[in-house]
Amino acid sequence: MEAVARAHRESWSRIVATLIRVTGDWTLAEDCAQDALAVALERWPRDGVPDNPGAWLMTVARNRAIDHLRRAAVEGRKLREVAMTEPGPDDNEIGDDRLRLIFTCCHPALALEARVALTLRTVAGVSTADIARAFLVTESAMTRRITRAKSKISAARIPYRVPEGDALGERLPGVLAVLYLLFNRGYDGEPLLAGEAIRLARLLTELMPGESEVSSLLALFLLQHSRRHARRDEAGELVTLDRQDRAKWDRAAIAEALEILLRTPIEGPYALQARIAACHAADDTDWRSIALWYDELARVQPTAVVELNRAVAHGYAYGPREGLDLLRAISKSVLENYPMAKAVEADLTARAGDSERAAALFREAAAATPDGPERRALLSRADKL
Structure with missing residues (x-):
């Protein structure tokens, strides 16, 4: 019903x-x-x-x-x-209760996988069977995982409250990281998780309207999810952003996200990621703006993945040679252990004119990628070269 x-x-x-x-x-x-x-x-x-x-x-x-x-x-x-x-x-007390529940489920004393499962079950009300299916484990195994998390909350006497003052600023990124992980799992192929991440981000935005990173995370989710119907073709194969049918994009979701960003100050990495996603949602992709946003994101969040995406942005904004130069500055261990880093190098190399080298790099990336749409897309690029 x-x-x-x-x-x-x-x-x-x-x-x-x-x-x-x-x-x-x-x-x-x-x-x-x-x-x-x-x-x-x-x-x-x-x-x-x-x-x-x-x-x-x-x-x-x-x-x-x-x-x-x-x-x-x-x-x-x-x-x-x-x-x-x-x-x-x-009742304001009910709003406070929901915040208490979210922060308790996402307490750093719990393992990340337990935080995710407990948030889905207790805050979102997703059935244990559905959570198990999304994470490719048996229902009994997921039941045990959730039960252990609840037991740890009791045994460790984790307080059922929202942190205050500096503690709130320290704990909030952990809560947002749980939602970010949920969304990414959904974005990679489990729609249930993406939908729940958006719903939870909406709830958190309602409960914490003054937190710009919370609103920015919701906007980021909406922008990314707006392309869900265009990311695969009829055969289920991945369609890159430049080849997507933009008529399939969810314009209402994009408009909502842009409206959120208009009234949200830029105060953290999710705000910057949301601005980058907004540039991608425009009719004409402004790669120079994207490159500038990535420069700022790399300053506040200097991770290898951010640097990798920064190299892509500069490669499209200023030419593949500049992208390759930035790529060479990233740790070799990242390039060796992260298949998509090899794919980025292959794409930039192809755009620089060395098709033979690029095809070999695409095949190397495919060899290190599990069988599925991503691997088939990499092999297809290699064959076309």
Whole structure:
């Protein structure tokens, strides 16, 4: 039933976050939220959808929690806390609860894979089976991973709160990194993860409207995701940006992202990446602007991958020789261990006129790439040369 699915998307994190705060039991909170959805599936088709579906679900979930605590003979104080929890949709406490939930799921004491899984399950409400499928593991293995993460939160006494002051600035990049990883996994072929990353970025933007890097990350996701229908041809093969059918791009998503960037100051690496993506979304790619943005990004985030992309941008903006010069300045170990670095060298070499050398480099990159669309695209470039 679509109404239940919509209520799930909009209300899951509110319900779970609030019940975790008042019961301290992560599993109980999720079970009660799931029970409420099951009751809705049974009753709404018969009785009609309530005027406030989220409040209805919160009430049912809260009552389930009360019943469980009563049966378990838990101390009266905690039982009273749950009974007094009202579901008001504009309640600031619920917004605070959702932030607490996000920051707890993304706590640096947890392994990165555990943070990702726990965020998907507890904040986004994605089923364990779907998470397991997205990460190519069995459902039982993913269940164990999520259970271990919850156990560590309890055993390590990780506080259920949003950090304040300097601690917030230190922790926020870790939260954004989890969403960034989710989106990249989705961008590489698992649409569920990309969609959830965008939804979570929207939620975080609503809860933290003053954080420019949060808004910038949402804009970056929207710009990248806008090209999802043009990235592959009918045979499933990759289509490079310069050959994509721009009529297939999601113009509404691009417009939304550009509007976000207009009112968002440039204060960090996601803001810079979003500006680069915005340049790519224009009808005519302005490579000189992209090269300038990469110069700034390399200054604030001097990683090998950023330097690699900077070499590409300069190669298109100022000629392949300049791109190759920048490429040579990158550590040889990166070029040897990162297949796409070899592909970049091959592309710049081809544009510089040495087709034979470029074809050999494309084949080297393909040999180091797992079988799939990326490898076939590299071999196709080599064959054409």
